[in-house]
Amino acid sequence: MPSVSMGGLQLPTMSSLLSLYASLSAVIMIVRTILNDMIPESIRDFISRKASDFFSSYFSRDFTFLIEDHWEAVENETFRAVQAYLPTKVGPDTSCLLLGHNDNNNLLAVAQPGVSVYTRIVDHFQGMKLEWTLNEKEEKYNSTYYIPKNQWFQLRCKRSDKERVMDSYIPHICRTAEKIFYDREILSIYTYNQEESNWESTVFKHPATFETLAMEPEQKQGIIDDLDLFVRRKEYFRTVGRAWKRGYLLWGPPGTGKSTLVAAIANHLRFHVYDLQLQGVRSDFELRRVLTSTTNRSILLIEDVDCSSNSTEPRSSDEITNDDENGPDVKKRSASDKGVTLSGLLNFIDGLWSSCGDERIIIFTTNHKEKLDPALLRPGRMDVHVYMGHCTAAGFKLLAGKYLGIEDHELFKRIEDLMRKFPATPAEVAQQLMISGKPEVALDGLVEFLKGKEVDRIEKIGGEEESKSKNLWCLMRKWKNKKKKKKTPLVAEE
Numbered sequence: 001m002p003s004v005s006m007g008g009l010q011l012p013t014m015s016s017l018l019s020l021y022a023s024l025s026a027v028i029m030i031v032r033t034i035l036n037d038m039i040p041e042s043i044r045d046f047i048s049r050k051a052s053d054f055f056s057s058y059f060s061r062d063f064t065f066l067i068e069d070h071w072e073a074v075e076n077e078t079f080r081a082v083q084a085y086l087p088t089k090v091g092p093d094t095s096c097l098l099l100g101h102n103d104n105n106n107l108l109a110v111a112q113p114g115v116s117v118y119t120r121i122v123d124h125f126q127g128m129k130l131e132w133t134l135n136e137k138e139e140k141y142n143s144t145y146y147i148p149k150n151q152w153f154q155l156r157c158k159r160s161d162k163e164r165v166m167d168s169y170i171p172h173i174c175r176t177a178e179k180i181f182y183d184r185e186i187l188s189i190y191t192y193n194q195e196e197s198n199w200e201s202t203v204f205k206h207p208a209t210f211e212t213l214a215m216e217p218e219q220k221q222g223i224i225d226d227l228d229l230f231v232r233r234k235e236y237f238r239t240v241g242r243a244w245k246r247g248y249l250l251w252g253p254p255g256t257g258k259s260t261l262v263a264a265i266a267n268h269l270r271f272h273v274y275d276l277q278l279q280g281v282r283s284d285f286e287l288r289r290v291l292t293s294t295t296n297r298s299i300l301l302i303e304d305v306d307c308s309s310n311s312t313e314p315r316s317s318d319e320i321t322n323d324d325e326n327g328p329d330v331k332k333r334s335a336s337d338k339g340v341t342l343s344g345l346l347n348f349i350d351g352l353w354s355s356c357g358d359e360r361i362i363i364f365t366t367n368h369k370e371k372l373d374p375a376l377l378r379p380g381r382m383d384v385h386v387y388m389g390h391c392t393a394a395g396f397k398l399l400a401g402k403y404l405g406i407e408d409h410e411l412f413k414r415i416e417d418l419m420r421k422f423p424a425t426p427a428e429v430a431q432q433l434m435i436s437g438k439p440e441v442a443l444d445g446l447v448e449f450l451k452g453k454e455v456d457r458i459e460k461i462g463g464e465e466e467s468k469s470k471n472l473w474c475l476m477r478k479w480k481n482k483k484k485k486k487k488t489p490l491v492a493e494e
């Protein structure tokens with residue numbers, strides 16, 4: 001290489017440096033072209049991302065936490081906590097905010113704030129500066145695979161604050177979110193969308209409360225006390241080694257207020273309701289996924305459990321054995337789409353999967369308790385069995401008070417007597433009381449309705465008597481025919 005001598009030192013000339021640079025650039029370009037041709041784009045991306053992560057983690061003074069919407073295939077509770085917490089930290093430097101509500105019956109409902117994608121939110125906590133952004137990856141699908149949309153929060157802080165974020169800041173977020181959830185004014189009801197494989201929510205604004213529920217006062221108070229005790233007993237459940245769950249079985253004829261009681265429980269506890277139709281779930285495997293994606297402080301409602309696909313079908317002997325050992329073997333069925341099996345359901349009530357989540361209430365309703373598999377009724381499975389029966393005198397008085405605003409009336413005694421003879425459901429009574437705002441008219445209507453039940457009954461009995469006599473007549477005819485047939489051979493013989 002040409003060089004110049006300076007004070008005894010041999011230095012390369014400018015032109016030789018330029019030609020060295022040119023030949024190095026040419027070599028790099030050739031290598032790059034070869035690599036680009038030989039290595040697929042996804043692998044090149046991966047290598048460059050890894051290299052950039054490696055160098056930035058060495059030279060950057062920041063640290064990044066990523067909080068994804070799912071954690072080990074179930075909803076990530078930390079993500080949910082951040083989602084509830086961040087809207088409370090919107091400051092002057094926040095440039096964008098989501099607003100909305102899902103109260104589809106009320107256009108004037110107050111819009112709730114939410115974090116919008118890619119918006120930077122800055123929070124300060126114990127002298128630390130914390131920068132948040134919500135990121136999103138669009139769903140991808142083609143004929144062979146489907147990757148659902150996923151979101152994650154990115155939290156950037158100083159590297160030196162990393163430990164404090166983990167030990168103090170994140171627990172602070174979770175505590176704040178818990179309070180937000182606890183104080184929430186809006187309840188939601190979720191229904192499972194099988195097509196989309198997710199829960200869809202809408203605002204739950206059922207007006208029923210324990211006050212409006214027609215029921216025997218002691219029975220009602222018993223339920224309220226049980227619920228209040230349940231929510232206070234977090235530590236107790238931990239100490240005795242049980243999942244913090246409570247199972248209710250509500251049974252009784254249609255129109256006696258089972259669904260109304262569920263609404264009253266949700267309003268009393270301020271719990272969301274997950275309304276699950278077991279027929280809409282393809283397998284035990286799907287059931288597990290569906291149930292693990294429900295949130296804490298919620299009610300899982302399975303109505304008309306006696307009609308729910310395979311869940312009341314008698315179990316095979318091996319199922320019973322496995323179940324009774326508290327570990328039902330669902331593997332055999334999990335891959336198939338045979339619907340939910342009783343084992344799958346029981347496993348969620350008190351098997352190993354029952355420990356997923358806290359502060360959950362499971363409610364089954366049925367019109368026919370006798371049709372349920374005894375395994376479902378075994379002590380410990382459904383903690384509380386509530387019979388919702390026909391309207392009692394106390395129930396009627398409560399309904400009259402709520403619907404007509406009266407505490408007493410001369411027709412009360414007559415109505416109570418009639419109801420004892422001809423039981424009516426609270427739904428029927430409520431229906432009659434709604435007919436008029438005038439107590440006289442509504443109560444008269446109720447008397448007529450109850451008397452109508454007597455007529456119905458007589459007609460029914462009459463019908464039965466008639467069919468009995470028809471049966472008798474048929475028997476007589478058969479008997480006569482038999483006698484005739486018996487006689488015929490004799491005549492022939494003669």
Ligand SMILES: Nc1ncnc2c1ncn2[C@@H]1O[C@H](COP(=O)(O)OP(=O)(O)OP(=O)(O)O)[C@@H](O)[C@H]1O
Binds near residue numbers: 255260
């Ligand atoms: N115990 C009750 N107290 C107050 N209202 C009641 C009661 N029972 C029924 N009702 C009234 O009747 C309507 C129907 O009752 P609800 O749907 O709760 O009955 P259900 O027992 O769940 O019936 P089903 O078994 O058919 O689901 C309610 O909207 C409510 O207005």
